[in-house]
Amino acid sequence: MEAKPSSSSPSKFVDQLVVPGDVILDLSNMANQTLKLGGGLRQDGDSICAMKAGKLRFMKPNKYWVESSQKRYVPSAGDNVLGVVVDTKPENFVVDIKGPALAFLPVLSFEGGTRRNIPKFEVGTLLYVRVVNANTGMNPEVSCMDANGKAAEYGILKDGYMFESSTGLSRMLLSSPPHPVLEGLGKKLSFEIAVGINGRFWVNASQSSTVILVGNAIQKSESLSLVQQKIYLEKLLKSIQ
Amino acid sequence: MIVFEFLCTLIGEHVLLRTIVGFVAPDLVELNLEHQWEKMEQKLANSLTMTVNEKKFVENALLSDIRVDGRRPFDYRNLTIRFGSEDGSSEVQLGQTQVIAFVTGQLVQPYRDRPNEGTFAIYTEFSPMADPSFEPGRPGDSAIELGRIVDRGLRESRAVDTESLCVIAGKLVWSIRIDLHIIDNGGNLVDAANIAALAALSTFRRPECTFGGEDGQELIVHPPDVREPLPLIIHHFPVAVTFGFIGKENIVVIDPTHYEEAVMGGSLTATLNTNGDVCAIQKAGGDGVLQSVIMQCLRIASVKAGDITSKIKNAVESYNTQRSLRKIKRHNPSSAVSNVAKHHAERLTLGANEVCVGNQSNEHDKMSERNSTTKGVSGGLASWDPNSQGVDADAWRDSLPCATPLDKYKEESSQVNPETKSAEQFSDTNSFASTHEATNIVSPEKQSKTLKDAVKPKRKRRNKSTSNAHAS
Numbered sequence: 001m002e003a004k005p006s007s008s009s010p011s012k013f014v015d016q017l018v019v020p021g022d023v024i025l026d027l028s029n030m031a032n033q034t035l036k037l038g039g040g041l042r043q044d045g046d047s048i049c050a051m052k053a054g055k056l057r058f059m060k061p062n063k064y065w066v067e068s069s070q071k072r073y074v075p076s077a078g079d080n081v082l083g084v085v086v087d088t089k090p091e092n093f094v095v096d097i098k099g100p101a102l103a104f105l106p107v108l109s110f111e112g113g114t115r116r117n118i119p120k121f122e123v124g125t126l127l128y129v130r131v132v133n134a135n136t137g138m139n140p141e142v143s144c145m146d147a148n149g150k151a152a153e154y155g156i157l158k159d160g161y162m163f164e165s166s167t168g169l170s171r172m173l174l175s176s177p178p179h180p181v182l183e184g185l186g187k188k189l190s191f192e193i194a195v196g197i198n199g200r201f202w203v204n205a206s207q208s209s210t211v212i213l214v215g216n217a218i219q220k221s222e223s224l225s226l227v228q229q230k231i232y233l234e235k236l237l238k239s240i241q
Numbered sequence: 242m243i244v245f246e247f248l249c250t251l252i253g254e255h256v257l258l259r260t261i262v263g264f265v266a267p268d269l270v271e272l273n274l275e276h277q278w279e280k281m282e283q284k285l286a287n288s289l290t291m292t293v294n295e296k297k298f299v300e301n302a303l304l305s306d307i308r309v310d311g312r313r314p315f316d317y318r319n320l321t322i323r324f325g326s327e328d329g330s331s332e333v334q335l336g337q338t339q340v341i342a343f344v345t346g347q348l349v350q351p352y353r354d355r356p357n358e359g360t361f362a363i364y365t366e367f368s369p370m371a372d373p374s375f376e377p378g379r380p381g382d383s384a385i386e387l388g389r390i391v392d393r394g395l396r397e398s399r400a401v402d403t404e405s406l407c408v409i410a411g412k413l414v415w416s417i418r419i420d421l422h423i424i425d426n427g428g429n430l431v432d433a434a435n436i437a438a439l440a441a442l443s444t445f446r447r448p449e450c451t452f453g454g455e456d457g458q459e460l461i462v463h464p465p466d467v468r469e470p471l472p473l474i475i476h477h478f479p480v481a482v483t484f485g486f487i488g489k490e491n492i493v494v495i496d497p498t499h500y501e502e503a504v505m506g507g508s509l510t511a512t513l514n515t516n517g518d519v520c521a522i523q524k525a526g527g528d529g530v531l532q533s534v535i536m537q538c539l540r541i542a543s544v545k546a547g548d549i550t551s552k553i554k555n556a557v558e559s560y561n562t563q564r565s566l567r568k569i570k571r572h573n574p575s576s577a578v579s580n581v582a583k584h585h586a587e588r589l590t591l592g593a594n595e596v597c598v599g600n601q602s603n604e605h606d607k608m609s610e611r612n613s614t615t616k617g618v619s620g621g622l623a624s625w626d627p628n629s630q631g632v633d634a635d636a637w638r639d640s641l642p643c644a645t646p647l648d649k650y651k652e653e654s655s656q657v658n659p660e661t662k663s664a665e666q667f668s669d670t671n672s673f674a675s676t677h678e679a680t681n682i683v684s685p686e687k688q689s690k691t692l693k694d695a696v697k698p699k700r701k702r703r704n705k706s707t708s709n710a711h712a713s
Contacts, residue, residue, distance in 0.1 A: 084290045094282075096290045102282055126292040161298040161309065202294075208302035216311055 011048075014058040018050040018066060025064070038065025069168020073198035075099045075134035080154075082162065082196030083142060085125040093121055095129065098198045101139045105129060109143035111151035119156075126157045126202065128194050157194060160204025163215040167199045169222045181221040184233040185214055188240065213240070288374050289503050296504045300488040308501070310336075314494045315541055320549065322440050322556040328470070328564075329445030333437040336498065337427025339371075342437035343420045344445040348462070351407070351414040359406020361417035363392045363438070372426035372499075383430075390523050391421070391435050394479040394512035398520035401442060402474035408450050408460065415447055417473070428499035431510050435481040436553060443557040446470035478550045479520040481512045482542035486528055493538060495545065509535065511542040515550045 011024040018024060024041070025048040037043065040052035041064055050056065054068025073081070075097060083095035083103060093105040105127070107118045121127070127144065134140035146152040165173075173179050173195045182193070191205035191214050201218070205211045217236055221229050299309060306314060318336030325332065329344035351358060365388040367375040375381075380388070395401055406415035419441065421434045449468045453461045485497035485505035497505060507527020512520040519539065524530075 084292050086290055122293065124291060124293040124296075126294050157294065159297070160294055162292055162295060208298065208305060209307055211298070212302065212307060212309055212311055215309075 011056065011058070011064070013056045016056060017054070018056050019053045020049075020051050022050045023047045024050060024056060034062060036063045038063060040066025040068065067168075067171070069166045069171075071164075071166055071199060072100070073098045073167055075103065075131050075140040075198075077131055077133050079131045079197045081129060081131060081142070081198040082157075082194065082200040082202060083127045083129050084162075085121045085123055085127065087123065088121065095127065095142055097129075097131070097140070097142065097196075098200065099134075099140065103129075103131070103134075103140040103142045105142045105144065109145055110155075111145055111149065121156070126162055128154050128157055128196070128202075130154060153194075157202050157204075160192075160202050161211050161215060162200055162202045163219060165199050165201060165219060165222065167197065169218070170195055170197050170199055170201065172222075173201060173218070179218075179221075180226065180229050181217055181233050184230075184237065185217060188237055189214065289499065291500070291503045295500065299501060299504050300492075303487055303492045303494065308494060310498060314492065317496045317545060317548075318498075320436070320552055322436065322553060324440070324444055324556070324560045329441050331437050331440035331444065333433050333440065335427070335429060335433040335436070335496070337425060338429060338433045339423075339425040339427075340430065340433040340437040341422045341424055342434070342441035343422075344438075344441045345418050345420075346445070346447045347416050347418070348408065348413050348450075349416040350412065351410075355403075356411040357407045357414070358403040359414040359416060360403065361395070361401055361419065363388050363395075363419045363421065365391075365421045365423070365434070367423045367426075370425075371423045375423075375426070386523075386525065387431050387434055388421070390431050390481060390510055390512070390521065391419075391438050393521040393523075394435060394481055395438070395442075398477070398479050398512075398514070398518065400475055400477055400479050400514075400520075402476060405474045406447075413460065417442075417445070417447075426499055428502050429483050429496050432481050432483050432496065435479075435512070436549060439475075439478050439480070440553055440556060442473055442475060443553070444472075444560055446472055477514040477516060477518075478553060479512045479514050480546040480549045480553075481510050481521075482545045482549075483508060483510045484538050484542075486530055486534075491528055491530055491534065493534065495541065509538055511539055513539070513543050513546045515543075515547045517543055 013022065013024045025035075027043075027046045027048065035048070037048065038057075040050060040054060041048055042051050048064070050066055052066050052068045054066045057065050057067050075081075081097045083097045083105070085093050085105075086096050086102065087094035092107055095103045095105050097103045108114070109132075110119060113119075129142040129144055130146060132141045132143045144151065144154040146154070173182060173193075174197065185191075189205065189210050191203055191210055193201060193203050193214070195201045201215075203211045203214050205214070213236070217232075221232060224232055302308065303314065308314065310318075312318070319334075321334040323332045323334075324330065330342065332339065332341045349360070352360065365380055365384045367380065367384045369375045369377050401417070406417065408414060419438050421438060423430055423434070446465070446469075448465060448470050449463045450460055451463065451468075453459055483496065485494045485501055486492070486507045486509070487494060487501065487505045491506065494501060494505075497508070502508070505527075507524070507530065509530070510521075510523040512522070514520060522539075
C-alpha cells in the first residue's frame with residue numbers, strides 16, 4: 001500500500017471495484033489509528049480484506065465500506081423500506097421486505113396507535129416502513145413511526161404501481177445530487193415516487209401512462225452510464241412531446 | 242370451562258393452548274408450532290407477493306390499452322433464439338424468460354402396438370434458480386402441464402415424423418428425448434419452451450445407421466465424423482401462443498409477464514401452425530370467456546404463429562449455414578477453397594429456403610427425386626449439401642448390389658469426373674447440375690486438387706477412398 005507511514009492513508013482501492021479476498025489495507029504500515037469498517041469488510045489480523053464484491057468507499061476521516069448492488073436485501077436498522085403485508089396476526093402484521101425473513105410490524109407502532117384504532121390492512125397492502133431492528137436469525141421488526149414517534153411519511157401507499165429494482169439502483173435514486181433520469185423526468189412530468197432501500201420503488205401519477213413511463217425509464221437507466229443516461233433521457237422526453 | 246373461555250378471550254386461543262399444553266409436553270409444542278410457522282413463512286416468502294395497488298393498476302392501464310412494460314396488449318416480447326455448440330441444443334429468451342432445450346436420441350425397442358414408429362418424449366425441469374417458488378425434485382403441476390402442452394402440440398399434429406425413425410421394424414427404432422430446462426421465469430413459460438423445443442428439434446442430427454457386416458444383417462451406427470448425421474423430418478411447426486384474461490371485463494393480453502400471470506383471472510394457450518391448422522388448445526380452469534373471444538384469440542394466434550415460425554426458421558438457417566461453413570473449413574483449410582466456401586455459403590443463403598425447409602429427408606429412394614427437383618433451383622447447392630453425401634453413396638451402393646468394390650470406385654470416379662470439372666464452373670453457371678446423379682461433396686473439399694484429379698482417374702480413385710474414410 002502506501003510506503004510512507006502517514007497518519008491517514010486511504011487505501012488505493014478507494015472508489016474502485018474490489019472482489020472478495022482483496023486486501024485493501026495493511027495495518028502493519030499504519031500508525032495507531034481507529035478505523036471504522038462498514039459492511040463488506042473484515043479484519044484478518046493485520047490486514048483488512050473485502051468480503052463482498054463492489055466498490056470500496058471511503059469517508060473522512062476513517063470510514064471504509066463496500067457498496068454492492070444485489071437483488072436481495074439484507075435488513076439493517078434505520079433503513080426505509082417498502083413492504084407488502086402478507087399476513088395479519090393478533091399482535092403484529094407480517095410484512096415482506098424482500099429480505100431473508102419476513103418482518104413483523106407491531107399493530108401499535110403507528111402514531112397515536114392504541115388497541116382501539118388498529119388499522120385494517122388486508123393482504124397485499126403496500127406500506128412505507130422503517131426497520132427498527134434486524135438481527136441475523138431473527139425476524140426483523142419494522143415500524144410506521146420514526147424514532148420520535150411521529151408518523152413522518154410512513155404508512156400505506158395508495159394506488160400507483162410498485163417496481164422492482166436492485167439495491168444499488170435504490171441507493172442511486174436516493175443519493176444527492178439526484179439521479180439524472182429522475183431529475184429530468186421530474187422537470188417535465190408530475191408524479192410522486194417512494195424509494196425503498198430494499199430494491200423497490202413506487203410511482204404514482206394521475207395517468208397510468210406516466211407511471212409506466214417513469215418506472216420503466218428508471219429501471220432501464222440502471223445499466224447506463226451517466227452520459228448514456230443523459231442521451232436516453234433526451235430521447236425519452238422528445239418522444240413524450 | 243367458563244374460566245377457560247374467559248381466559249381464551251383475554252389472551253388468544255392458541256397462546257392459551259400453548260401454555261396449557263406447554264406444561265404437559267413443552268418441547269413437543271414448541272417444535273410443532275415453530276415448525277408450522279416456519280413452513281408457512283417459507284411458503285409466504287417464496288410466492289410472489291402482489292400488492293393490491295398492482296392489481297388495480299394493471300387493470301386500469303389495460304383500459305387505456307397499455308401494459309406495465311410499455312407493450313400493447315397484442316405485442317410479443319423480444320424473442321432471441323440461440324443455439325449451443327452441439328446439434329440439437331437451443332436457448333430461447335422471451336423477454337426475461339429463458340428456456341434451454343436439448344434433444345438426444347437413442348436406439349430402443351418400439352412399442353408393441355406401433356412396431357414401425359419411433360418415439361419421442363418430453364421432460365421438463367423447472368430449475369429452482371428460475372423462481373423462488375420452484376422446488377427441486379419432482380415436477381409440480383405447472384411443470385407437468387407445460388410438458389403436456391408442448392407434447393400435445395408435437396404429437397397430435399404429427400409434426401415430427403416418427404415413421405422415419407424406424408430402423409428395424411419391430412426391433413429397433415430411434416427414441417427422441419427432448420429435455421426442457423427453465424432457467425428464468427419471466428412469465429409465459431409455455432410459449433418459450435415450445436419455441437425452444439422446435440428450434441432444438443430442427444437442428445438435431447441423429448447418426449446414420451446402415452446395414453453392413455459380412456451378411457449385411459448387422460446394424461452399424463456410424464459416428465458423426467464418418468458419416469454425416471441426419472436431421473429429423475419435421476412436417477410443420479406447431480407454435481404455442483398464450484393469452485391471459487385480466488380483470489372483470491376479461492381483457493385479453495398476449496404473452497403475459499409473470500406479474501400479469503399473478504393478476505390474471507384465466508389463460509388460454511392455442512397451438513397453431515402457419516397453415517392455419519389448430520394443433521391444440523389448452524384452457525385449464527380460470528374465468529369463463531365468451532366464444533367470440535376465443536375465436537378472436539385463435540385469429541390473432543395464427544398471425545403470431547406465422548411471425549414466430551419465420552423467426553425460428555431464420556435462426557435455424559443461419560445455424561445450418563455456420564455449421565456447414567465450419568465443416569468445409571475443417572476439411573480443407575486452403576485459401577482456394579475458402580473462396581468456394583464463401584460462394585457456397587452465399588448460395589446456401591440464397592436457395593436456403595427451398596433446401597432447408599423441405600430437404601430433411603433421409604429416405605434413399607426419395608433422395609434422387611429430390612435432387613432432381615432441387616437441381617433446377619440451385620443445383621450446385623443440392624450437390625454440395627453435406628447431408629446428402631453419405632446417404633447418396635449408400636443409395637448408390639444399394640442400387641448396385643452386385644457391383645464389386647473396384648467397379649464401384651470406377652463408377653463413382655466417373656461420376657465424380659464431370660462433377661469435379663463442373664465444380665470449377667460453380668461460380669459461372671447454375672445449370673451444370675444436369676448430369677450428376679451422385680451429389681458429390683468430395684469435390685468442394687478437394688478443390689485445390691481438382692484439375693489434376695480430373696485428368697488422372699487413377700490418382701483420383703485413391704483420393705476418393707481416402708476422402709471417403711474421413712468424409713463428413
